[in-house]
Amino acid sequence: xxxxxxxxxxxxxxxxxxxxxxxxxxxxxxxxxxxxxxxxxxxxxxxxxxxxxxxxxxxxxxxxxxxxxxxxxxxxxxxxxxxxxxxxxxxxxxxxxxxxxxxxxxxxxxxxxxxxxxxxxxxxxxxxxxxxxxxxxxxxxxxxxxxxxxxxxxxxxxxxxxxxxxxxxxxxxxxxxxxxxxxxxxxxxxxxxxxxxxxxxxxxxxxxxxxxxxxxxxxxxxxxxxxxxxxxxxxxxxxxxxxxxxxxxxxxxxxxxxxxxxxxxxxxxxxxxxxxxxxxxxxxxxxxxxxxxxxxxxxxxxxxxxxxxxxxxxxxxxxxxxxxxxxxxxxxxxxxxxxxxxxxxxxxxxxxxxxxxxxxxxxxxxxxxxxxxxxxxxxxxxxxxxxxxxxxxxxxxxxxxxxxxxxxxxxxxxxxxxxxxxxxxxxxxxxxxxxxxxxxxxxxxxxxxxxxxxxxxxxxxxxxxxxxx
Amino acid sequence: xxxxxxxxxxxxxxxxxxxxxxxxxxxxxxxxxxxxxxxxxxxxxxxxxxxxxxxxxxxxxxxxxxxxxxxxxxxxxxxxxxxxxxxxxxxxxxxxxxxxxxxxxxxxxxxxxxxxxxxxxxxxxxxxxxxxxxxxxxxxxxxxxxxxxxxxxxxxxxxxxxxxxxxxxxxxxxxxxxxxxxxxxxxxxxxxxxxxxxxxxxxxxxxxxxxxxxxxxxxxxxxxxxxxxxxxxxxxxxxxxxxxxxxxxxxxxxxxxxxxxxxxxxxxxxxxxxxxxxxxxxxxxxxxxxxxxxxxxxxxxxxxxxxxxxxxxxxxxxxxxxxxxxxxxxxxxxxxxxxxxxxxxxxxxxxxxxxxxxxxxxxxxxxxxxxxxxxxxxxxxxxxxxxxxxxxxxxxxxxxxxxxxxxxxxxxxxxxxxxxxxxxxxxxxxxxxxxxxxxxxxxxxxxxxxxxxxxxxxxxxxxxxxxxxxxxxxxxxxxxxxxxxxxxxxxxxxxxxxxxxxxxxxxxxxxxxxxx
Ligand SMILES: Cc1ncc(COP(=O)(O)O)c(C=O)c1O
Numbered sequence: 001x002x003x004x005x006x007x008x009x010x011x012x013x014x015x016x017x018x019x020x021x022x023x024x025x026x027x028x029x030x031x032x033x034x035x036x037x038x039x040x041x042x043x044x045x046x047x048x049x050x051x052x053x054x055x056x057x058x059x060x061x062x063x064x065x066x067x068x069x070x071x072x073x074x075x076x077x078x079x080x081x082x083x084x085x086x087x088x089x090x091x092x093x094x095x096x097x098x099x100x101x102x103x104x105x106x107x108x109x110x111x112x113x114x115x116x117x118x119x120x121x122x123x124x125x126x127x128x129x130x131x132x133x134x135x136x137x138x139x140x141x142x143x144x145x146x147x148x149x150x151x152x153x154x155x156x157x158x159x160x161x162x163x164x165x166x167x168x169x170x171x172x173x174x175x176x177x178x179x180x181x182x183x184x185x186x187x188x189x190x191x192x193x194x195x196x197x198x199x200x201x202x203x204x205x206x207x208x209x210x211x212x213x214x215x216x217x218x219x220x221x222x223x224x225x226x227x228x229x230x231x232x233x234x235x236x237x238x239x240x241x242x243x244x245x246x247x248x249x250x251x252x253x254x255x256x257x258x259x260x261x262x263x264x265x266x267x268x269x270x271x272x273x274x275x276x277x278x279x280x281x282x283x284x285x286x287x288x289x290x291x292x293x294x295x296x297x298x299x300x301x302x303x304x305x306x307x308x309x310x311x312x313x314x315x316x317x318x319x320x321x322x323x324x325x326x327x328x329x330x331x332x333x334x335x336x337x338x339x340x341x342x343x344x345x346x347x348x349x350x351x352x353x354x355x356x357x358x359x360x361x362x363x364x365x366x367x368x369x370x371x372x373x374x375x376x377x378x379x380x381x382x383x384x385x386x387x388x389x390x391x392x393x394x395x396x397x398x399x400x401x402x403x404x405x406x407x408x409x410x411x412x413x414x415x416x417x418x419x420x421x422x423x424x425x426x427x428x429x430x431x432x433x434x435x436x437x438x439x440x441x442x443x444x445x446x447x448x449x450x451x452x453x454x455x456x457x458x459x460x461x462x463x464x465x466x467x468x469x
Numbered sequence: 470x471x472x473x474x475x476x477x478x479x480x481x482x483x484x485x486x487x488x489x490x491x492x493x494x495x496x497x498x499x500x501x502x503x504x505x506x507x508x509x510x511x512x513x514x515x516x517x518x519x520x521x522x523x524x525x526x527x528x529x530x531x532x533x534x535x536x537x538x539x540x541x542x543x544x545x546x547x548x549x550x551x552x553x554x555x556x557x558x559x560x561x562x563x564x565x566x567x568x569x570x571x572x573x574x575x576x577x578x579x580x581x582x583x584x585x586x587x588x589x590x591x592x593x594x595x596x597x598x599x600x601x602x603x604x605x606x607x608x609x610x611x612x613x614x615x616x617x618x619x620x621x622x623x624x625x626x627x628x629x630x631x632x633x634x635x636x637x638x639x640x641x642x643x644x645x646x647x648x649x650x651x652x653x654x655x656x657x658x659x660x661x662x663x664x665x666x667x668x669x670x671x672x673x674x675x676x677x678x679x680x681x682x683x684x685x686x687x688x689x690x691x692x693x694x695x696x697x698x699x700x701x702x703x704x705x706x707x708x709x710x711x712x713x714x715x716x717x718x719x720x721x722x723x724x725x726x727x728x729x730x731x732x733x734x735x736x737x738x739x740x741x742x743x744x745x746x747x748x749x750x751x752x753x754x755x756x757x758x759x760x761x762x763x764x765x766x767x768x769x770x771x772x773x774x775x776x777x778x779x780x781x782x783x784x785x786x787x788x789x790x791x792x793x794x795x796x797x798x799x800x801x802x803x804x805x806x807x808x809x810x811x812x813x814x815x816x817x818x819x820x821x822x823x824x825x826x827x828x829x830x831x832x833x834x835x836x837x838x839x840x841x842x843x844x845x846x847x848x849x850x851x852x853x854x855x856x857x858x859x860x861x862x863x864x865x866x867x868x869x870x871x872x873x874x875x876x877x878x879x880x881x882x883x884x885x886x887x888x889x890x891x892x893x894x895x896x897x898x899x900x901x902x903x904x905x906x907x908x909x910x911x912x913x914x915x916x917x918x919x920x921x922x923x924x925x926x927x928x929x930x931x932x933x934x935x936x937x938x939x940x941x942x943x944x945x946x947x948x949x950x951x952x953x954x955x956x957x958x959x960x961x962x963x964x965x966x967x968x969x970x971x972x973x974x975x976x977x978x979x980x981x982x983x984x985x
Contacts, residue, residue: 014918052832109762117549117898150807262518325960339664379511
């Protein structure tokens with residue numbers, strides 16, 4: 001039996017006590033002859049009697065080689081212009097952000113359960129919360145949800161708990177995945193989600209339709225600004241008033257980058273703000289991790305219904321400034337099935353990225369960034385709209401960084417154009433036919449500070465080439 | 470009596486809040502400006518936005534130069550303990566070493582810059598990695614098919630509960646089957662997830678051996694039972710030996726068995742939840758597969774299911790036809806998605822590299838050494854005065870164990886919380902305390918396989934010194950810690966409605982109020 005213990009040479013680099021000499025110490029101290037004895041209470045029928053069928057162990061350089069080989073054929077926004085957004089957006093990540101996130105003290109630690117030895121993470125997260133509050137015009141933010149979609153789901157449940165009502169009104173124009181997630185979060189709680197139609201010309205929420213659906217059973221009215229299809233919802237103030245008139249809460253979804261130039265939702269009546277924090281210093285990473293934003297006003301009935309971790313500023317035994325997790329009595333580890341949410345592990349490091357990012361850009365940088373995005377996206381709309389049969393933007397409304405391009409007049413399908421562009425080394429926008437059939441042959445394009453005039457011109461020329469063929 | 474004094478000292482920067490730093494006009498990053506031709510073609514920006522929707526006041530963000538930002542966050546980082554500097558035996562959290570090669574591969578451009586809606590033909594390599602990973606996770610857990618979608622363990626639990634709902638609904642039994650059974654030793658996320666998915670939580674007491682009380686379980690099941698949520702080894706670190714019998718009771722009652730994967734590290738390559746009879750299994754990638762915990766996240770919480778439940782997994786499914794990888798969105802029975810896109814890919818790529826680095830033998834070795842380390846440390850601590858081992862010291866524990874400091878509290882007034890704080894002074898992160906809820910003055914210790922015998926000895930010695938100090942100078946322990954960035958933090962003040970300050974905005978409003 002001893003030989004089984006000795007067999008394990010060489011020791012594994014990640015496992016100090018896999019070295020024979022160390023393992024012998026442990027085994028001797030425990031008075032056993034084989035580590036397997038510690039599994040004596042595992043019934044034979046549930047023991048695995050063969051090695052797992054997984055690859056490895058590989059030497060480190062082989063791991064690198066294997067993964068690099070697999071990834072070698074992957075083409076990204078670094079290899080070709082990619083005009084995709086739709087909830088995960090390409091933005092530049094300043095080198096400082098990655099540098100700070102690589103601080104092992106941040107990225108290998110965990111939830112700051114012991115505040116005295118975790119002040120760094122706590123302060124960074126409190127600063128994140130504070131900056132999100134400045135952006136959104138809210139007073140309280142939690143220190144992250146999984147993503148925008150799940151944050152919306154939690155916000156809807158929160159609104160239902162606060163109001164005791166069970167209907168939630170959302171726009172017809174909403175990211176289909178976000179809508180699906182909202183339903184996943186609300187359906188088990190008996191909440192109904194209804195969509196409010198839009199004005200076909202402008203995409204704006206149809207206020208008459210909204211009023212017709214309002215009632216004293218509506219818990220929340222939700223709008224997105226900018227909307228999923230990139231236009232700015234211009235009557236956000238009026239929508240908030242319609243919600244409040246009937247005692248409903250007003251929930252606003254945002255792309256936080258846009259708040260460098262757009263009005264803070266807190267200034268047009270929002271009670272709860274949700275959004276996707278990924279653009280704030282987080283790489284796209286093929287769609288995850290993301291950063292769910294959830295903020296609200298500093299009212300007791302709101303704060304106590306917040307999901308997730310919230311960091312508070314307090315003092316230590318000497319009266320010095322200190323931070324710790326606050327209001328934990330809302331959370332699952334204390335309240336169990338009556339908790340405000342089940343969330344435990346969150347996206348803290350992405351929140352730190354957002355804090356570093358916002359500190360680097362500051363108010364002026366963020367404003368300039370928004371301006372660049374708006375100039376370039378409008379330049380793109382202009383260039384594309386000049387092409388025969390192409391309409392950009394489809395909706396007559398102000399836009400931020402995304403817009404719908406409609407190909408109905410070209411005689412080509414959106415799919416065919418996508419194929420043609422891809423052949424020309426350009427990745428066009430997201431095809432919308434499946435989600436919004438009423439928009440015909442359309443695609444959702446995204447322009448950020450990463451898309452230069454040259455990229456946009458290339459897109460326009462390639463598209464012209466396809467149309468002229 | 471002289472008690473040996475800890476020598477650890479954490480950095481103690483008196484670092485201002487970021488809003489107090491910088492100066493007007495300073496810049497930390499300058500984004501590109503639009504090309505002049507672009508500006509000319511587009512015209513004045515004021516004409517592009519409705520005036521009432523343009524911010525009147527810029528957000529009050531800091532104005533800092535780049536070096537200031539770096540110094541601020543580096544100083545903060547120095548006031549944060551992490552497993553790369555020492556033992557972090559936070560029970561239930563598996564704070565193992567995070568291999569650096571995994572970070573390296575996850576930070577390659579092809580991962581970072583890939584967009585989730587890219588044409589499948591442009592991201593074959595990424596899909597290949599995710600596909601292979603999900604096959605491995607299915608093999609490791611003994612399940613049929615895996616979804617990589619959930620962002621964390623609790624998120625996986627929620628998805629699992631939605632699948633249990635969908636399963637009973639399909640059978641026309643959702644109306645009756647409203648009850649989810651959860652042992653009293655379960656993690657808080659289990660009952661919270663079940664409740665979020667619309668189930669009534671039925672809590673069953675643990676037996677005298679700390680395991681599921683089979684009689685209590687039998688009494689709890691009925692035709693209202695939707696399922697049982699369980700982790701094995703359980704939160705006491707004890708293997709539920711009667712797992713087959715438990716599974717049979719639940720299945721006979723028409724329920725499903727959910728496995729909370731928080732404790733999977735103990736049984737890698739040794740035993741598989743699928744073989745124990747579990748129908749749905751989540752995996753905490755950030756625990757078992759060595760990905761960094763990020764100061765609280767991001768993690769990743771894939772779930773595996775048995776063949777019968779495969780149709781209910783959410784879309785898109787990553788599929789492979791022998792030549793190409795693709796995303797299949799067409800699964801009529803799929804439950805709704807619980808987040809956007811495919812999952813926490815940057816975390817999953819790390820797990821892929823981790824499995825490659827360990828292979829079948831290494832994974833098993835990780836499990837065995839985590840269990841060896843845990844039992845070694847338990848035996849060392851069990852001999853200390855003031856510590857009691859609930860549910861008997863004789864049964865081997867798995868990757869973690871729970872002791873009670875009740876005897877210490879009784880004789881000295883020093884509580885588990887105080888000992889935890891004093892451990893910080895010795896340069897160790899504290900274990901999980903007051904969990905599981907069924908143990909008084911609980912001290913839940915999970916050393917993981919990543920630390921050597923000398924680290925374990927050092928921890929045991931620190932515990933010995935603290936317990937001795939508690940008897941000699943209880944005041945000293947009660948007021949700990951002393952060597953950390955700040956002293957004992959006033960957590961009550963942080964949560965009190967009159968004193969809570971949850972943002973800079975609230976702070977300024979409070980200050981304004983107190984001046985008025
Ligand atoms: C036993 C147990 N179950 C579930 C969870 C929830 O996992 P996560 O934090 O990844 O959501 C945890 C962890 O924190 C846990 O310890």
